[in-house]
Amino acid sequence: MRTVFCRRYQKELEGLERPPYPGARGEDLFNNISKQAWADWMKYQTMLINERQLNMMDLTARAYLNEQMDKFFAGEETDKVEGYVPPEHGGDAG
Template identity: 55%
Template sequence: MSRTVFCKKFQEELEGLDAPPMPGSKGQELYENVSKKAWQEWQAQQTMLINEKHLSLMDPNTRKYLQAQMDRFLNNEPFDKAEGYVPPEN
């Protein structure tokens, strides 16, 4: 049976991550409070930000920026979106 967590993004019990997504206390906090679904959605947002804003992950300021945007996304706060992205219509 898969592990469940009370996801802070969706405010409900959902399937948890298989392992902490990053080292240290931040990774552990994400492991305990973020669902697999929320993490996958963040990964997609992060990829769009990196591509559309031409960000370099070698730059420490970029990593700080992405971490701040991740925190905002997972806490349901306003976050930067890729300007050129238009979501497909359902």
């Protein structure tokens, strides 16, 4: 199992199996984001797309999601989604 120091959860966790995007952005995510953080982002991203009725063919919508993804992985405040409760990742559990 490959581990990374996860930017989102600030601890060593299992890493992604492959870069989720091509190029430098994909390599950064591969090297600094855990499998769990990526799964949590995918759930949150889906909720954002659905709640805000984003059209993924729209470059503005994709730029918005990239901005939210950067904030999410940095642990910064992201736009709220109705009913979303961030997962707990404190302590030694992981």
